Amino acid sequence: MSRRTVTISEVAKHAGVAVSTVSYVLSGKRTISADTRRRVLDSISALGYHPNAGARALASKRSNVIALVLPLRAGMHVPVLMRFASAVVTAARRFDHDVLLLTADEGTAGIRRVAASALVDALVLMDVELDDRRVPLLRELAEPSVLIGFPAEPAGLTCVDLDFGVAGARCVEHLAERGHEEIALLGAPSVVYDRGTGFATRTREGFEIAVADHGLKGVALPCEETFDEVYETVRDLLLDHPSLSGLVVHNEAAVGHVLAALRQLDRRVPHDMAVIAICPDDVAERASPPLTSVLIPAEEVGREAVRLVMDKLEGRTVPDSTLLTPLLAVRSST
Amino acid sequence: MSRRTVTISEVAKHAGVAVSTVSYVLSGKRTISADTRRRVLDSISALGYHPNAGARALASKRSNVIALVLPLRAGMHVPVLMRFASAVVTAARRFDHDVLLLTADEGTAGIRRVAASALVDALVLMDVELDDRRVPLLRELAEPSVLIGFPAEPAGLTCVDLDFGVAGARCVEHLAERGHEEIALLGAPSVVYDRGTGFATRTREGFEIAVADHGLKGVALPCEETFDEVYETVRDLLLDHPSLSGLVVHNEAAVGHVLAALRQLDRRVPHDMAVIAICPDDVAERASPPLTSVLIPAEEVGREAVRLVMDKLEGRTVPDSTLLTPLLAVRSST
DNA sequence: GCCGGTCGTCGAAGCGCTTCGACACTCTCT
DNA sequence: AGAGAGTGTCGAAGCGCTTCGACGACCGGC
Incomplete structure (x- = not known):
């Protein structure tokens, strides 16, 4: 059990100064001589003083x-x-x-x-x-x-x-540079779009505008998070768009499933299908193969x-x- | 911008009582007549009073x-x-x-x-x-x-x-009841065991004791979280233990990958391999097939x-x- | 040698609340 | 009718800190 709590006035007494002086040492809001500061700081650590958060908040109107x-x-x-x-x-x-x-x-x-x-x-x-x-x-x-x-x-x-709009566009741009002409965006689960969550929508907009700018064919779909749903989505996507060769995935939970689904559908990455993800760096690095990605910092x-x-x-x-x-x-x- | 902050003494004035009376209305630490209480509560909502957390903490020695x-x-x-x-x-x-x-x-x-x-x-x-x-x-x-x-x-x-020990044992027991004779536990990533995290160790102990008690053959392995690692682990496990027919998975991140790996290795669940997970309910329910599980509440x-x-x-x-x-x-x- | 300026320190006044003791009442019991 | 035991309310004393104004001490400039 720790000793009962030490107050600023005990520190002041121990250091032989006024309470306000201790306070100023701590806050630095007034100049204090090097000598006094030393004594105060020594007393503070000798007594194990910690300012009381409530008192501080009350007096200073800042809770920190x-x-x-x-x-x-x-x-x-x-x-x-x-x-x-x-x-x-x-x-x-x-x-x-x-x-x-x-x-x-x-x-x-x-x-x-x-x-x-x-x-x-x-x-x-x-x-x-x-x-x-x-x-x-x-x-x-x-x-x-x-x-x-x-x-x-x-x-x-x-x-x-x-800037998710730019993120979506950068992905498209990258795929366009690589010569892909028909690409798709697999985004967040549909519930996220329905709720109107900005990042999902803005990525899709950036994607769509860039697709148009680069004269590509592109489709954007929401994407759920269980393997079976992802598998179906990917399978249908490949059926509907046989010449699709690039995929942007903006869904951390689905990334692994998308890769697994492509594997099951006999599409090699990147040979048959280029995949680029929007996700934190380590998710992209841990995937196999490691994914080209726009990182979420x-x-x-x-x-x-x-x-x-x-x-x-x-x-x-x-x-x-x-x-x-x-x-x-x-x-x-x- | 909200009005400047209302204090307890303004509430007291507004209600025509003492500050302490307002405090007692709020804390219920002394009896207050129904009439006074009403007036105080009315004033509180009329003025939009919220007690100041710092002051309260200072006076009561409780920060809540x-x-x-x-x-x-x-x-x-x-x-x-x-x-x-x-x-x-x-x-x-x-x-x-x-x-x-x-x-x-x-x-x-x-x-x-x-x-x-x-x-x-x-x-x-x-x-x-x-x-x-x-x-x-x-x-x-x-x-x-x-x-x-x-x-x-x-x-x-x-x-x-x-009680993870019992959780591990319950899984074994369930598989034993179903007639399985050789089973395995896929646990947390090895780093979690290395660190000595209790729940992982205790599940494994419960598993091992129960395996012995029921006279089964059983092996416990750590399990990483990327698909490729899971796939290798499962594949090697099946090679090393050809008559293995039951799997306990205590690793939320790997559950989906284990099922996918089994699918790729042509093992049908539950026909060729029974799988039981230790995980929150919804993870078990969302898997395909839905998993028998010991839920983590x-x-x-x-x-x-x-x-x-x-x-x-x-x-x-x-x-x-x-x-x-x-x-x-x-x-x-x- | 005196004036005006820092510089370093102090004391005291709160900050808004809880809680303690006091006190005026109103009820019981005898 | 008076003692005793509640009730309901009040005033005041802090809780531990920050901050303001005051005030010596010491400085340089004239």
Whole structure:
């Protein structure tokens, strides 16, 4: 059992200074002589002092906690989502903040609650839908927020994401360069499109525009996540489009199944069918063959979201929209 | 932009009572007349009052936040982990608590920090290893904690988990009843065993003991998560054990690949090979064919962990060890 | 040698809440 | 009728921290 909790005034007494001096040593908000600082820091570690979070929040009106709103909806690929989440936590710690986890079951009430009670200073929201119920609430909140993803009407909000439109287009471009003339996009499960999740839609748009620009033939289909469904989708696709020679897969859960299905249907990758994925790097690398891919930079997006929200917290103005440029890595599948 | 924040004294003034009366209405710690309570509650909703979390934490020495320590280590199946995590968040809200998310990158320092600063009242730890570095720290902390999973030396700790030993045994028993005489366990990736993660080891032990008890032949192997590795493992297994007729799979990520591999190797399930999985219910149901399984009751485990930690917070004594009994659901794969 | 400026430190006033003791009532029992 | 035991409410004292204004001490410039 640890000793009873040490307060700032005990540190002050131990160091022979005023309480406020200790506070200023810790915050650096006033100049303190090197000598005094040393004594204070020594006392702090001698006594094992940790500032009380509640007291600090009360006095400073800053909790040093941000909320991460993570709905975990059907059809979302949880491991990818968690990479974003994990990046947010790590980045928040860099700014000396902790992360409060909010899921969907309270709906918007949870967001309102943690904001109104000053439990959190700011919010980062994930899995944003085009018509997201959380968006109107964010506009009326005093606390700054950042969305990972874009709603249909992003005016007045701060959003960050990979530029999925460009990602879709880059895939098409790459396949066009390789001489493919008829290609297909296998996207997210249909439930994700139905819900109007921005990233899925924007990839498809980017794909379709680029297909037209390059004078290719192209079809975009949703894609479910069980092997049997993927197999059927791929089989039908090959039947309907016999000269199809390139596949863009934007669905982490289905990537492995698509490759397995092609194998069962006697299509060799990349010889008979070029495959390019939009997914985190390690998923592409672990596949066999390793996939040419546009990587989803989860760590970078999470870090950027936190940086933006911290900037807003400090009163700096930030761009409404931050789109990270997709990078294409060529591997053995195209 | 929301109005500036409302305090308890404004509520008191509006309702014509003392600040302490408002506090007692909210906490229920003293009797308040029905009439006064009504007026106070009316004022609260009229003004849109939310108690300030920092002030409350400072005065009451309770933050109403629990920490969820979630390392996200290699080889762990993230979707399953997140079901536990999600259950913990939901259950915590039932007790009027929020959840602070801690990942691994700070190591034990993060745990020490949030506990010492009174940011959290209690901790729930996931992904527990047999020789977990966090365990000694927990023993010296004043804050109560609960582990989801068991370390090698659980004395003095509160742990909750599915009884994986029994789960492994139940699978064997079920296959024995069906008349299978030579069976195999495909477990977690080898890195998980190397790390000494309890659930993997305990399932294997339960499997091995039950195999001996029923006089069967049985072999237990780790199992990686890419299709190619799974395929090789299964192929070699069939070569080495030609009369093998039953398979226990304790690896959510590999389940689909095992079924695909068997299909490619021309083994029909359940006709040529009975397959039983240890996994959450929906994974078993979505497989084709739907798998007989011992379900991992993630929601129940999460809920139980929170219930235990709340009991400890209230000073009630709780059992050191809570093992949930595994339930077997028979489907089409055995 | 005096004035105006930093520099370094202190004391005290809160921040918004919980909780303790006090107190005025209203009910029982005798 | 008076003691004793609740009820329901209030005021005030913190909880541990940040921050503001004040104030010596010391500096250089004239």
